[in-house]
Amino acid sequence: xxxxxxxxxxxxxxxxxxxxxxxxxxxxxxxxxxxxxxxxxxxxxxxxxxxxxxxxxxxxxxxxxxxxxxxxxxxxxxxxxxxxxxxxxxxxxxxxxxxxxxxxxxxxxxxxxxxxxxxxxxxxxxxxxxxxxxxxxxxxxxxxxxxxxxxxxxxxxxxxxxxxxxxxxxxxxxxxxxxxxxxxxxxxxxxxxxxxxxxxxxxxxxxxxxxxxxxxxxxxxxxxxxxxxxxxxxxxxxxxxxxxxxxxxxxxxxxxxxxxxxxxxxxxxxxxxxxxxxxxxxxxxxxxxxxxxxxxxxxxxxxxxxxxxxxxxxxxxxxxxxxxxxxxxxxxxxxxxxxxxxxxxxxxx
Amino acid sequence: xxxxxxxxxxxxxxxxxxxxxxxxxxxxxxxxxxxxxxxxxxxxxxxxxxxxxxxxxxxxxxxxxxxxxxxxxxxxxxxxxxxxxxxxxxxxxxxxxxxxxxxxxxxxxxxxxxxxxxxxxxxxxxxxxxxxxxxxxxxxxxxxxxxxxxxxxxxxxxxxxxxxxxxxxxxxxxxxxxxxxxxxxxxxxxxxxxxxxxxxxxxxxxxxxxxxxxxxxxxxxxxxxxxxxxxxxxxxxxxxxxxxxxxxxxxxxxxxxxxxxxxxxxxxxxxxxxxxxxxxxxxxxxxxxxxxxxxxxxxxxxxxxxxxxxxxxxxxxxxxxxxxxxxxxxxxxxxxxxxxxxxxxxxxxxxxxxxxxxxxxxxxxxxxxxxxxxxxxxxxxxxxxxxxxxxxxxxxxxxxxxxxxxxxxxxxxxxxxxxxxxxxxxxxxxxxxxxxxxxxxxxxxxxxxxxxxxxxxx
Numbered sequence: 001x002x003x004x005x006x007x008x009x010x011x012x013x014x015x016x017x018x019x020x021x022x023x024x025x026x027x028x029x030x031x032x033x034x035x036x037x038x039x040x041x042x043x044x045x046x047x048x049x050x051x052x053x054x055x056x057x058x059x060x061x062x063x064x065x066x067x068x069x070x071x072x073x074x075x076x077x078x079x080x081x082x083x084x085x086x087x088x089x090x091x092x093x094x095x096x097x098x099x100x101x102x103x104x105x106x107x108x109x110x111x112x113x114x115x116x117x118x119x120x121x122x123x124x125x126x127x128x129x130x131x132x133x134x135x136x137x138x139x140x141x142x143x144x145x146x147x148x149x150x151x152x153x154x155x156x157x158x159x160x161x162x163x164x165x166x167x168x169x170x171x172x173x174x175x176x177x178x179x180x181x182x183x184x185x186x187x188x189x190x191x192x193x194x195x196x197x198x199x200x201x202x203x204x205x206x207x208x209x210x211x212x213x214x215x216x217x218x219x220x221x222x223x224x225x226x227x228x229x230x231x232x233x234x235x236x237x238x239x240x241x242x243x244x245x246x247x248x249x250x251x252x253x254x255x256x257x258x259x260x261x262x263x264x265x266x267x268x269x270x271x272x273x274x275x276x277x278x279x280x281x282x283x284x285x286x287x288x289x290x291x292x293x294x295x296x297x298x299x300x301x302x303x304x305x306x307x308x309x310x311x312x313x314x315x316x317x318x319x320x321x322x323x324x325x326x327x328x329x330x331x332x333x334x335x336x337x338x339x340x341x342x343x344x345x346x347x348x349x
Numbered sequence: 350x351x352x353x354x355x356x357x358x359x360x361x362x363x364x365x366x367x368x369x370x371x372x373x374x375x376x377x378x379x380x381x382x383x384x385x386x387x388x389x390x391x392x393x394x395x396x397x398x399x400x401x402x403x404x405x406x407x408x409x410x411x412x413x414x415x416x417x418x419x420x421x422x423x424x425x426x427x428x429x430x431x432x433x434x435x436x437x438x439x440x441x442x443x444x445x446x447x448x449x450x451x452x453x454x455x456x457x458x459x460x461x462x463x464x465x466x467x468x469x470x471x472x473x474x475x476x477x478x479x480x481x482x483x484x485x486x487x488x489x490x491x492x493x494x495x496x497x498x499x500x501x502x503x504x505x506x507x508x509x510x511x512x513x514x515x516x517x518x519x520x521x522x523x524x525x526x527x528x529x530x531x532x533x534x535x536x537x538x539x540x541x542x543x544x545x546x547x548x549x550x551x552x553x554x555x556x557x558x559x560x561x562x563x564x565x566x567x568x569x570x571x572x573x574x575x576x577x578x579x580x581x582x583x584x585x586x587x588x589x590x591x592x593x594x595x596x597x598x599x600x601x602x603x604x605x606x607x608x609x610x611x612x613x614x615x616x617x618x619x620x621x622x623x624x625x626x627x628x629x630x631x632x633x634x635x636x637x638x639x640x641x642x643x644x645x646x647x648x649x650x651x652x653x654x655x656x657x658x659x660x661x662x663x664x665x666x667x668x669x670x671x672x673x674x675x676x677x678x679x680x681x682x683x684x685x686x687x688x689x690x691x692x693x694x695x696x697x698x699x700x701x702x703x704x705x706x707x708x709x710x711x712x713x714x715x716x717x718x719x720x721x722x723x724x725x726x727x728x729x730x731x732x733x734x735x736x737x738x739x740x741x742x743x744x745x746x747x748x749x750x751x752x753x754x755x756x757x758x759x760x761x762x763x764x765x766x767x768x769x770x771x772x773x774x775x776x777x778x779x780x781x782x783x784x785x786x787x788x789x790x791x792x793x794x795x796x797x798x799x800x801x802x803x804x805x806x807x
Binding site: 078079089092093095096097099100103104123124127128130131135136139140143144145146147148149150151153154155156157158159160161162163164165166167168169170172173174277281284319320322323326327329330333334337 | 373374376377379380381382384385386387388394395396504506508553554556557559560561563564565567568569571572575576578579707708711714715718760761763764766767768769770771774775778
């Protein structure tokens with residue numbers, strides 16, 4: 001394994017696959033990289049490994065967002081449609097924090113920048129999610145069934161357009177933060193690389209998932225959260241503050257989405273106001289695929305969706321990769337509504 | 350009235366809440382509003398601090414919080430305590446009496462609207478008014494009424510309604526360009542094709558309910574849009590289809606030629622005739638939609654829709670075929686969407702996938718929700734306020750003077766739509782027009798107040 005200091009060239013499959021990621025409205029058709037790769041022959045293994053690396057990275061981001069969907073659905077049974085836009089806002093917060101750190105404070109250490117950006121992003125995004133729950137969802141408990149979903153859709157539209165008005169409709173890009181790559185395989189015309197960026201994303205995801213698992217499984221807060229999920233009325237009778245627990249659920253989901261947003265910005269270096277919609281739907285697909293309400297399911301679903309998307313783009317058609325994701329969503333909801341790890345829902349009168 | 354009203358105002362608590370709200374707003378808005386990212390001459394991203402705007406917005410949030418806890422909430426509590434249950438029914442009856450007079454007036458105004466506009470603005474100046482206000486609003490009323498069948502009557506939240514609008518528009522565009530069929534042949538055909546798609550997309554989602562149904566319809570809507578973008582051979586992708594044949598006046602085209610409308614009727618040529626003709630076409634379509642839906646509500650199928658909305662399990666227990674009921678709602682809603690789509694294509698002469706994004710679906714849903722799900726008058730009012738409101742904002746020059754020449758009301762339109770959806774859900778979840786006209790009754794027709802209708806639970 002040799003190490004080289006090369007900037008990730010834009011022609012690598014990684015860059016191409018991700019270029020159109022999350023651009024639902026301003027999207028542009030991009031020539032499929034699959035065709036050029038297969039034409040050269042004898043690199044099947046390398047392409048596969050490269051796509052695996054890219055897919056796991058993308059899947060980590062989806063998984064982190066999916067946890068927010070799955071937790072909120074588990075505890076109050078609503079699809080938090082605005083979660084994707086909370087993720088987008090967090091990417092903007094990260095962008096602005098990076099700019100403050102680099103241009104105003106002059107901090108150049110990558111480690112310090114990343115740490116501060118993560119903390120600031122998590123704090124502000126949590127605050128936003130807390131406020132949204134308080135203003136737009138809490139008054140609707142006990143209202144008719146579709147009310148929270150409609151309110152969440154309204155919130156999603158509001159956030160998207162608020163960011164558009166406040167920060168402008170253009171794509172915002174920053175210079176790449178970490179450019180080193182590790183060359184894993186080199187077969188003349190095709191090199192398989194694992195960038196430091198991807199390694200950082202894997203590391204942070206793993207670390208946060210471990211911390212998050214500890215929080216849910218071992219602390220009293222996690223116990224209260226699980227109790228409310230099973231039976232909010234009984235939990236309230238036993239002295240659990242249900243309102244507070246629900247707020248904390250929203251905050252935790254938002255904090256993980258903020259991590260995803262920061263890594264999204266670090267990975268692609270560009271963000272726009274419309275970037276919340278498609279990743280949000282894909283992360284929701286991941287949550288449904290893994291079994292909504294199940295936390296390990298969300299992570300597994302995220303990884304699966306990430307892998308399916310990258311492999312689909314590489315081997316079939318990059319133009320139809322969003323169609324693939326939406327089709328998976330429809331197919332899973334129709335034929336496997338309980339997902340891979342979820343419990344089947346029994347409807348009682 | 351059994352108890353005296355105890356609407357005490359807790360000032361220290363209100364102040365504490367306002368301070369918390371202000372702090373939270375400051376935290377959230379500091380990066381998003383306080384530091385704007387702009388691109389400088391060297392194409393680098395730089396920060397542009399906006400402390401004044403930040404302060405104004407935080408102050409705004411604090412004020413809202415204070416007003417809410419000091420004025421609005423005590424007032425609402427007092428009114429809730431004073432008002433006996435019958436009062437809302439009486440208020441509804443008053444409104445119904447008002448509606449009896451107002452609706453014929455509104456219809457008369459709609460029919461005479463082009464005449465008023467021409468009388469006020471002259472022949473050439475009125476095109477823009479009839480087009481932007483009349484036709485634009487009527488298209489949205491039509492879409493709202495169509496979606497109202499699915500969301501308001503059958504209680505199925507459809508977030509991909511724009512797909513049927515797109516099917517209608519593309520069927521008209523492609524068939525008219527390829528085979529040269531006329532508008533009047535293709536209008537019903539587009540409706541039938543859209544209804545067919547409604548059944549096709551309705552089949553897989555029959556077993557789903559509530560949130561899941563909404564998400565799957567959203568996915569279908571997006572899939573159709575992505576196929577329209579990527580199937581370049583058929584739809585020419587992002588470029589869209591242009592040069593779509595325009596409708597004719599029973600065979601007489603609206604052109605400046607000798608056999609054009611103006612020449613045949615001995616009038617001076619003006620584009621306004623086509624606009625007026627289109628206005629009456631869409632007005633008739635809207636009235637047809639409203640009439641058909643009103644009649645359908647009284648048929649067994651319409652009653653089954655509303656029963657389905659109230660309680661699906663009870664419906665099944667009573668032997669209602671839920672499959673047929675849901676599919677018919679999807680098909681009829683889609684058919685009206687298809688009519689609207691083919692009219693849209695004929696009016697624009699150009700269509701592209703840009704017109705059929707999720708935002709368009711969300712806007713139609715917002716119109717239905719704001720108007721009060723199930724209420725046709727509510728849908729019309731919501732469409733007039735929301736679409737007409739932004740069109741007016743576009744024309745107000747002083748807004749440009751205040752907000753700068755970059756001011757684009759369409760951005761604020763969606764912002765307001767989103768906010769209005771949240772606020773309506775909190776304060777008036779039944780929408781602006783919350784009362785229902787029952788279709789089945791004993792002896793006399795009584796209005797049902799919002800309080801007693803449980804719509805949307807299904």
